Structure formats: C-alpha cells, structure tokens
Amino acid sequence: MSTTDLASPPPSLSPPPPPAAGRRILRGTVWLSVRQERTPLLVCGVVLLAVCAWLLFLGTRIGDYVDTQHIQNCNVVHFPAECEQVTSRAIELDTRWLTWVLITGWFLVALPPALGLFVAAPLLAREFESGTYGLAWTQSVSRQRWLAARLGVPLVATLVGSCLLAVVSTWWVGQIQGRFAVPGYYHWFTWLSRATSGPSVVGFSLLGVALGAAVGLVVRRVVASIVVTAALTAVVRVAVDASRYLLTPTREAVADIRMAALPADHQLVFSSSHLPTSTPIESDIVENGLLTSDGQRIPLPGDWLSRMPDGTGVCPTDECSAHQDTIVQAYATYHPPAAEWAMHWTQTGVCLAVTALLVLFCAFWIRRVR
Amino acid sequence: MNHPEPAPHHRPAGQSPALETVGLGLKYRRSWALRGCEFRLPAGRISALVGPNGAGKSTLMAVAAGLLAPTEGSVAVFGGGPREPGTIRRTAYLRQDKPLYPRLTVAEALRAGRELNPGWSQETAERIVRHGGLPPDARVGTLTAGQRTRVALALVLGKRPDLLMLDEPLADVDPVARQELTGILMAEAAEHGTTILISSHVLAELNGVCDHVTVLQDGRIRVTGDVEDLLDSHRLAVGVDEGDGLPADLARHDIVELRRTGRQATALLKPAGPVDPRWDVSRPGLEDILIGYLRTPAPGAPAASVPGPVAGPAAVREVSAR
Secondary structure (H helix, E strand, C coil): CCCHHHHCCCCCCCCCCCCCHHHCCCCHHHHHHHHHCHHHHHHHHHHHHHHHHHHHHHHHHHHHHHHHHCCCCCCCCCCCHHHHHHHHHHHHHHHHHHHHHHHHHHHHHHHHHHHHHHHHHHHHHHHHHHCHHHHHHCCCCCHHHHHHHHHHHHHHHHHHHHHHHHHHHHHHHHHHCCCCCCHHHCCCCCHHHHHHCCCHHHHHHHHHHHHHHHHHHHHCCHHHHHHHHHHHHHHHHHHHHHCCCCCCCCEEEEEECCEECCCCCCCCCCEEEECCCCCCCCCEEEEEEEEECCCCEEEECCCEEEECCCCCEECCCHHHHHCCCCEEEEEEEEECHHHHHHHHHHHHHHHHHHHHHHHHHHHHHHHHCC | CCCCCCCCCCCCCCCCCCEEEEEEEEECCCCEEEEEEEEEECCCCEEEEECCCCCCHHHHHHHHCCCCCCCEEEEEECCECCCCHHHHCCEEEECCCCCCCCCCEHHHHHHHHHHHCCCCCHHHHHHHHHHCCCCCCCEHHHCCHHHHHHHHHHHHHHCCCCEEEEECCCCCCCHHHHHHHHHHHHHHHHHHCCEEEEECCCHHHHCCCCCEEEEEECCEEEEEEEHHHHHHHCEEEEEECCCCCCCHHHCCCEEEEEEEECCEEEEEEECCCCCCCCCEEECCCHHHHHHHHHHCCCCCCCCCCCCCCCCCHHHEEECCCC
C-alpha cells in the first residue's frame, strides 16, 4: 500500500475497471444481503447437510433391520395375523431406535420455527437496533429494492434448502412411520408425521422466515422480535393445522346395526368389536356415531362397541339408550389415506399464501417506517 | 452497477436550493422535535448546524435524508422530495452514531458502497481509508471509533453526493485526523461543488470553514443565514451600566444577549442605527454570535423561525462573577 499516490489528485472520474468481473455474480443489494447473512447461511447449510446425513443413516439402518427381519408389513400400530410370529422383532426395533427417532422427530418439527426465530426475526430487527437501516436507506437504492433483497435472499435459500430437506425427511418418515411408539409418528395424519413430510416442510419453513422477518420489521428489537415471533408462529401453525382438510371434505361410511340398552342381567357375556362401518385401514377418523331412523346423529366416544351374544350392540351412553329402538345405522366420518397428499398440499398452499401476504405487508409497511 | 460515466447531475444553475423546508414540523410520540422550521440552504454552501443537545439537529438531517417523514410542512432537496429516487442518489447522510455493518471488512464496506451507488468513486473512498492506514481486511467491528468514522466518511464521500449531511462527524477523531479529514471534506466540496450541512458542538472548528450557519434551539430555528451577513449585522457593545433591565441607551436595538459582570455589561445586538458612543462597539467573531444565541433561551412565544430579533427581558442574563 504505497503512499505516493495519496498526494496526487484523482486521475479521472471514470470508474475503476470492474474488479474480477467473473467473480461478480452477485450484485448490488443482493450481494450485500448475501454478505450480511453469510454466517447464518453457512450455519444453516451445515445444519441442513448434517440433518440430511443423519436422516439417511438412521432411515437406512431401520430399513435394513426391517428387510432382514422380514417385518415389512408388521409394525407396532398394525398387526395382521401373519405378524404373530414376528411381534418380538418389531418390538425389538422399537426399543433399539426409539430414543433417536423421538429426538430426530422433535428436531425436524422444531427446524422451521427455529429458522424463523433465530435467523428471520433478527434479520431486519438487527438493522433497526444497530441503526444500519439508515445506512442502507441513504444509499442510491430505494427501500423497496433493499427489502426485496433482504427478504429474497433468505427466502430463496430457505426454498432450496427446505426442498432438499423435504425429500429426505419424507423418505425418513416413511421408514419409521408406525414402527415406533412415538405418538406423533403412528400414522400419516398424526402431527409429527404431517409436519415433517411432504411439501409441508417447505411451506412451514418459508412461513417461518416470512413471519420472523415481518415481525422484526414492525417490532424493531431483536429479543422482542424473537419472543413475538415465537408467539405468532404458534398461533399461525395452529391455524394452518386447522385448515389442513380445507380442500378434502370428510367422507362418511354407514352400516346397519341393532342396538339395545344395557340389560339388567349382567351375567351375559359381552364381546367387543369395531363399529361395522368399513373405513379403509389407516383412515383419519373424525367422528363415530349412530343414526336413528329419523336422521338424528348420536356421537359415540369411540369406535369400539360391546355386543351381546346375538350381535346386538350395547349402548355406551344415555343418549344412545334413550333412542335405542330407532337406531338403524352406525356411521363414521373420516379422511381416507388417499387424502394424505391433498392434506400436505393444502397445508403448503395456506403457508405460501400467508407467506406472500407477509411479504406484501412488509413492502407496504416499509413505506411508512419513519 | 458501475456506470460507464458517473451520472452527470443536472443541476440547473442557481435554481433549487440544496435544502429547503417550509413550516417543517416533526412530532415524536408526545413532543415536537421540530416545529415551524423555515430553512433554506442554497446550493454550494458549507453550512454549520449548531444547537444544544436535543435541539433537533439530527432530526432535521434525518428528515432531509428521507429517513423520517415530517408531521407537517414540507421539505425539498434540490426541489425534490427526500425519498424520490433522483434525490436519494444526490444526498448522503452520516448519522451521529455512524452505523456500519460490523461484520464486513473495510474493503467489503467500500464494496457495499460501490454496489449500491451508481455514481460511486472508489478512488475517493479508498484514498480516505488508506490515509488512515486502515488494513482493508480488518473487520469494521474491530476498529476504533475514529477509524470507523473514517470508513463512514469514505462511504458518504465515495457516493459523490451533491448534498452531504454530516451529523457530528468528527467528534471522536483525534485533532490531527480531524484537521486532515476536514481538509478532505473541503477539497471534495470545492472540487465537486458539493453542498455540505454539518452539525457540530465545536464552534471553533466551524470558523473559517463554513460560509453559512444555522442555530437550532428547541426544535426551532433561532437564526440562519450566510456567515458574512451575520457578522455584518451583529455588534458587540461593552459599557458601564448600573441598571437591572435593559440599558436604556440600547433599547432601540435588537439585543440578542446581555451579560453583566459587576458594573460592566456586554451586549450582543443587531444595531438599528448608530450605537450610543458611551458603549464600546466591536465586530463580533462568529463564535461570539453563535454562543450569544445558544446561551439565550428561545423566546417563549411560538415561531421564532424568523431569523433575528430577540428582545425583551428574556434575553437578559446575569453572569455570576466567579
């Protein structure tokens, strides 16, 4: 660094030749945004690769065990008759990997909200807290363009990363579903399964980032943004969850049944069985109940029914007993397993819609930040 | 983002002032930070903005830089709104706390300036940084306050603005660097015809540098104008006066400030004709005038936005002889 050129006046007003033109793939606000988020991007990338590697490892080990022990169709949820001999092997698998599956599942569920809390919430809030927003907004680019890069870079990175995670995670959930006594992973519709597989992974991740960034823009304090984002994430996730069957209305199955009140003679031997409504296996049952001849619905607490020796059902509730003579059918409303992907795409669609609204909100809000 | 030519700024000669506010007011939650500001900074001036802490200096600059939106009134920079794309290219604003991205290196900070500004002068920016001996690969967050000031100045000067607003820019640099940086500022201003608005506490460092000055007090403009005009229109009068209130001999002049030390009274005034010969009249320095205004509380009545006369008992101050 010589000092001889210090004294000389600037040679000309022509700009310096673009340094290493080949390296300047990123330009302007995008370059700045990538540079500012370099550390989070690297950390998230490493975490993503580590998680994928772990999922592949764990899933492969479990798959190998299932194959070598020939328990493909036998798991802890569903036991057809041919699985009688292999019960111990299925349970052995459960106890061997249960803890790891549990931890991994919770980690997968926590990833999108964590992204929102610890990467997205400080994204804009830190700019306000340290005053660097004033630096950016007094350069030659508009606030909107700056915001576009500030949100665009993390959103695109999240899109790419979560797509990779979604593929690996969906495969892994398929490997472990029903094989472990982890409550959320029993069925395709239980909440750990539905939050960590399919396009929902992408939807929840993008939603987390957009929500965190929007909160940061409004709250303008890092810690407060994280707290508010946490609360709002919980609310929004519950709302998205509640709308997951928006596009797939429940189906109904009915079957004839005869009911009787609990007989005075308790010596009778009862047997128990499912309601005769033949819902497909692995259906998400919404409601079970009985129908009277005049169309009244009498919900039942479960789909197990005690029966008298002649097959007549025994009313488990007072309401049922009151109408026992007019009950003609049993019904079940349910979502068939075929609804799984429609459910995922609905969740994803709602998430993406909320994400788009949040981005629009940011673009509107940044105009009126003073 | 590098344009083949630095975008030539079409500056209609002598048309729009660099900065003009009309009835400008800005209200934070409860209180007014600025109220009724009528301020006109002609292009090409080096202007000083002085006033006590909380007077509204930073707020005025932030409004002009488009960071804050006025509650009432209007502000125009070269005739345009502060947030218009054409305007933000022409202004540069260095905040008092000199925000910089702490994790970027010095070289990256300058690259950020280059990426975001079409008229960027890497030459200018690098010269300022190099003068301070800053290693280009040092992280901005590890620099001293003075070194950060240098990087921040490199950023605003590299932008090649037409209006440069500096809020207490040299408060934390050492005297040698202060002189050097002031020299660079003035050279840039002279070479490119940059208008500079600079706020400072150090009145002495404004002397001989500025040709325009504004005193802000309690969100209102006490006095504003060219330095020469201020020097011409003010006088210091020293005399003996036993009284309590305003000396009768001076009653017809606009007295900015009256100070008494025992029997001797010193008045800063705007003469409305010849001053009584019993008073010893001299031409004040810029510092005398500024201090005179700064020490005197603004008159209670609203809208002291008109530069000039402050009279009445409010302007009288007793100075205890220590």
